[in-house]
Amino acid sequence: MKITVPTLLLDKEKCLRNIRLMVEKARRNGLRLRPHFKTHQSAQVGEWFRQEGVEAITVSSVRMARYFANHGWTDIMVAIPVNVLELETINELASRVRLHLIVVNEEVVPILQKGLNHKVAVWLKIDTGYHRTGIPATNYKTIDNALQTIAATDKLEFQGFMAHDGHTYKQTDAEAIRAIHQTTVDHLNQLLERYKGQFQTIELSIGDTPSCSILETIVGVDEIRPGNFVFYDLTQQHIGSNTYNQIAVCMACPVIAKHSERNEIILYGGSVHFSKDVLSQSDGSNLFGRVVAMTGNGWTDPVEGINLVSLSQEHGILKATDEQFANYSIGDIMYILPIHSCLTADSMKSYLTLEGERLEHLAGLPESYLQFPRPHSVWRTCECLTSEII
Known part of the structure; x- marks a missing residue:
C-alpha cells in the first residue's frame, strides 16, 4: 500500500x-x-x-x-x-x-x-x-x-x-x-x-x-x-489506563517541509486530522502526538527526541533533536500516536488496517446510508475516505 x-x-x-x-x-x-x-x-x-x-x-x-x-x-x-x-x-x-x-x-x-x-x-x-x-x-x-x-x-x-x-x-x-x-x-x-x-x-x-x-x-x-x-491513546496512557503497546490507532502523515535553522519538520496533518486535543507537559510545552517507527509487525513505542508540538488546520509541526531531524526527509511518511483517538477517528472518517483493509466510520458515510436497515454481514466500502491509498 x-x-x-x-x-x-x-x-x-x-x-x-x-x-x-x-x-x-x-x-x-x-x-x-x-x-x-x-x-x-x-x-x-x-x-x-x-x-x-x-x-x-x-x-x-x-x-x-x-x-x-x-x-x-x-x-x-x-x-x-x-x-x-x-x-x-x-x-x-x-x-x-x-x-x-x-x-x-x-x-x-x-x-x-x-x-x-x-x-x-x-x-x-x-x-x-x-x-x-x-x-x-x-x-x-x-x-x-x-x-x-x-x-x-x-x-x-x-x-x-x-x-x-x-x-x-x-x-x-x-x-x-x-x-x-x-x-x-x-x-x-x-x-x-x-x-x-x-x-x-x-x-x-x-x-x-x-x-x-x-x-x-x-x-x-x-x-x-x-x-x-x-x-486507547496518549491521554489514556498518561492517566495510566494502558501501555503504549495497547494503542491501536496511529496517524500516518507525509513530511512536506523541513527547517534546519529551528529543527522543525512540517507534516501534512493538522487539527482537521488529529483534532485540537493536547497534553500539557511538565515543562510547560504542549504535546499533540508522539512519533513512532513502523516495522513489519506494526509500530514501535514512541521514539525519543521528537514530538508533535503544534497544529494548525492542515499543518503539524514536529520539534526534533539534531539526530532525529536528520532521520527524516521530505516525502517520508511519519507515524504519530494521537492524543485522543475518539476525536481523531471522527476527524479522519475511516480506517486503514495494517493488512490494507479499509474500514468505514459513521462520520464518512452519506445520510442516505442510514435510511434503511442493512444486513450486518454486508459491508459497503465508504466512498468518502479522507485517505488516498494507491
Missing part, C-alpha cells in the same frame, strides 16, 4: 486484544459489558465485539443508534440526555430495537409519554461529581418527582440509574481514580436502597475507560460502558 495523504491506521490485533481483555474483565466480575461505540463508530469494528459475545451497546447520538441498528444491534443505549426534537427517529428505532434513553429533567417525561409510539427503557442520569449533567446524587426531591412521573406512564420502563465519571480523565493517580469510582458506586447503591421498594428491578450502570481499565475488581453495579479502551 502507498500512503499519500494523512491516513488513520488501525492495528486489528491490538484492537482485538483490547476488546478481549475488557470482555474477560466484565465476565470475571459478573457484569454486563455495554461498550460505548462512539470511539470507533464502525460496523466492522462492532463485529469484533459481537464475535466476543457482546450483545448490548452504548452510542452517543440517535444517528449512531440508527447506524448500528441497521447493522443488527438490538439493545442500544443512547447515552446523552434525550433530545425530544428527534422523537420521529426515536419512534422508528424503538419499533425494532430495545432502546434505552437517558432522562435528566422531569419535564422531559410527559413529552416522551405523549410522543412515543413504543415502549422504551429509561435511565436517570446521576451526577456523582463530574458536574457535566445529571441529577445530583443527593437531590432526592428531584429524583422522587422524576420517578413518580415515570411510574405513571405506560411508554417508559424505568431501568435504573447511570453515571459517567468523566472526572477520572483528569487524574494520573490510580488511587484517585479508585476513590472517584467508589464514590460513584456508593451514591448509586444509596439510590438503589432508597427506591428498590418502589421498583423491583433497578440496575446500576457506570462507564469510564480509566476506572474500567485500572480496576481489576468492579462490584456494586450491573454494567460497565467504557469506550476508548478499544483503541
Whole structure:
C-alpha cells in the first residue's frame, strides 16, 4: 500500500486484544459489558465485539443508534440526555430495537409519554461529581418527582440509574481514580436502597475507560460502558489506563517541509486530522502526538527526541533533536500516536488496517446510508475516505 495523504491506521490485533481483555474483565466480575461505540463508530469494528459475545451497546447520538441498528444491534443505549426534537427517529428505532434513553429533567417525561409510539427503557442520569449533567446524587426531591412521573406512564420502563465519571480523565493517580469510582458506586447503591421498594428491578450502570481499565475488581453495579479502551491513546496512557503497546490507532502523515535553522519538520496533518486535543507537559510545552517507527509487525513505542508540538488546520509541526531531524526527509511518511483517538477517528472518517483493509466510520458515510436497515454481514466500502491509498 502507498500512503499519500494523512491516513488513520488501525492495528486489528491490538484492537482485538483490547476488546478481549475488557470482555474477560466484565465476565470475571459478573457484569454486563455495554461498550460505548462512539470511539470507533464502525460496523466492522462492532463485529469484533459481537464475535466476543457482546450483545448490548452504548452510542452517543440517535444517528449512531440508527447506524448500528441497521447493522443488527438490538439493545442500544443512547447515552446523552434525550433530545425530544428527534422523537420521529426515536419512534422508528424503538419499533425494532430495545432502546434505552437517558432522562435528566422531569419535564422531559410527559413529552416522551405523549410522543412515543413504543415502549422504551429509561435511565436517570446521576451526577456523582463530574458536574457535566445529571441529577445530583443527593437531590432526592428531584429524583422522587422524576420517578413518580415515570411510574405513571405506560411508554417508559424505568431501568435504573447511570453515571459517567468523566472526572477520572483528569487524574494520573490510580488511587484517585479508585476513590472517584467508589464514590460513584456508593451514591448509586444509596439510590438503589432508597427506591428498590418502589421498583423491583433497578440496575446500576457506570462507564469510564480509566476506572474500567485500572480496576481489576468492579462490584456494586450491573454494567460497565467504557469506550476508548478499544483503541486507547496518549491521554489514556498518561492517566495510566494502558501501555503504549495497547494503542491501536496511529496517524500516518507525509513530511512536506523541513527547517534546519529551528529543527522543525512540517507534516501534512493538522487539527482537521488529529483534532485540537493536547497534553500539557511538565515543562510547560504542549504535546499533540508522539512519533513512532513502523516495522513489519506494526509500530514501535514512541521514539525519543521528537514530538508533535503544534497544529494548525492542515499543518503539524514536529520539534526534533539534531539526530532525529536528520532521520527524516521530505516525502517520508511519519507515524504519530494521537492524543485522543475518539476525536481523531471522527476527524479522519475511516480506517486503514495494517493488512490494507479499509474500514468505514459513521462520520464518512452519506445520510442516505442510514435510511434503511442493512444486513450486518454486508459491508459497503465508504466512498468518502479522507485517505488516498494507491
